[in-house]
Amino acid sequence: MLAVAVLLGGFALLLAWPIPLVLSRAAWPTRSPAIALALWQAIALGGGLSMIGCLLVFGASPAGSLLGAAGALLPHLFTGPIPPEFGVVHLAALTLAAGLALHLALNLALTAVRAERERRRQHQLIDLLSDPMPGQPRTRVLAHPVPLAYCVPGIRTATVLTDGLIDALDDAELRAVIAHERAHLDQLHHLVLLAFRAWHSALPWFPIANRAERSVALLAEMLADDRARRESDDDALRRAMLQVGSGGEPGAYADSGGVVPDVTMLEARLARLDEPQQLSGPVTGSAVVWSAAIIVAVPIVALLATLGALA
Known part of the structure; x- marks a missing residue:
């Protein structure tokens, strides 16, 4: 053994x-x-x-x-x-194993509970402050001048756009943004990010946990970009990303737990639009x-x- x-x-x-x-x-x-x-x-x-x-x-x-x-x-x-x-060393190892397993499990449960509470609060605010977007099911529009798009996962999902975003983008660009956000919802990216966020929270001193969380967040954005590329085109997605930028770029969504794509992530996403997808x-x-x-x-x-x- x-x-x-x-x-x-x-x-x-x-x-x-x-x-x-x-x-x-x-x-x-x-x-x-x-x-x-x-x-x-x-x-x-x-x-x-x-x-x-x-x-x-x-x-x-x-x-x-x-x-x-x-x-x-x-x-x-x-x-x-x-x-x-x-011996003492054997008992210490067993105690540490049980403590580590319990710590990770409880932290995952706590992170999930907090995320669910935040989702419910987001849905309540969306219902109160936004209006349905005609012709786009599960899509809401906020009366706000800042170009912004995000999605709220859960049993009841919602894609949220602002008036500023709709005014700033043409039809192809807007289609790319909506496809991007719906990819996050359909592919359940919030569950993957939740697990890595819980891992990082449980082991904040563990340097690879932060690196893993950021890498997974970027990969989720790229997967959503690929959906947008199929439903619109690369040029429309690129224009939308440049137009919106880091002040609310496509892909920032309510269950990201603070892992919102920064300038480096935006640059990485833009660079791959000229690369093969396989x-x-x-x-x-x-x-x-x-x-x-x-x-x-x-x-x-x-x-x-x-x-x-x-x-």
Whole structure:
């Protein structure tokens, strides 16, 4: 079991720094944001499982299996005495694993509750201050001179535009903006961003958490851009992005948790409009998909292997 703990610990270290760093600096994600987004999710899930799994397996090593450790410790958890084969370091590892898992789960739940409250408040304000846009279902118009577009996800979704935006854009540009916002809603980008925002909030001292959150936010914007490119055209989307700019650019939406695209993100999105939308070849795409699957499978298989008796 110690070998499995070392394996999981080393894997967690790889997923905590070098692999995310390489991914965040790579060029190919801008050509295939959907695959890159899936890889980021695999890294986050695999890294969390590996960190917690490493501590669990090490702490349970005196019993030879996770189930064996549970059977040996749970009956004595409150009554004592703890079996002598479990030292202080093993108990500390098990306590840290349980605490880390609970911390991450509670932080995710708290982030989800706060996001839901914010969505309800947004919907209430939208119903009060906006009017339906003729010919565009689930689209509302605010009487405000600042060009702005955003969307509010949830069970009841809404795309919100301002009068200033409608006056500033022509029909093709406006169509691109609406398609962009609806892509966020249809593809449930708010759920992905919520998970990474919770990860960053739970581990604010963890430098890769901030990098991951920003990378995922940019990839979500690029995915929405691709929908707009299909329903309008690249030139219309480019003009809309330049017209609106960072003061309310297409893609800023109410559940982003503060991750609103800045100038750097805007520049990255504009630059990719002249690039192909797919990876250089199916082999590359398959390699990334297989990598994501392996990243998630390694800690799961390792934990399953230590679940029962292990010599």
